[in-house]
Amino acid sequence: MAVWILKSQDFLSVVDSCWHKRVHGYNMMAVWNKLKNVKEGLKQLTKQDFNAVEDRVLNARSVLLSMQEQMRDHQRHHEQAQNCIRKLVTRDGVLLHSEMDIEQEVVEFYKELLLTNFQ
Numbered sequence: 001m002a003v004w005i006l007k008s009q010d011f012l013s014v015v016d017s018c019w020h021k022r023v024h025g026y027n028m029m030a031v032w033n034k035l036k037n038v039k040e041g042l043k044q045l046t047k048q049d050f051n052a053v054e055d056r057v058l059n060a061r062s063v064l065l066s067m068q069e070q071m072r073d074h075q076r077h078h079e080q081a082q083n084c085i086r087k088l089v090t091r092d093g094v095l096l097h098s099e100m101d102i103e104q105e106v107v108e109f110y111k112e113l114l115l116t117n118f119q
Helices: 011-019 028-082 099-118
Strands: none
Touching: 011 028
């Protein structure tokens, strides 16, 4: 018998209820029938516990996948945040904070760069 079944909360109650069922026969026949009842009760307990284990495994797998996805999303968000320009100092020494101002300054910079290389 597996050790885990002994640790089941219902183990003793299943054995007790199966052992105290009325059986027909005397002496060894009665003991044999009682043991047979206990065996059937423990089979049912095992089936219930294993079904619950399967459900718990599926639930744990679902939670794991969800957590992994959240971690990937968090990593992507962190990487995107690192790829963002929050401040920019222009050639004139002006500090830009707004996304629109930064965008305009970068576009102007590259326009000038391309025009000087083209000429």
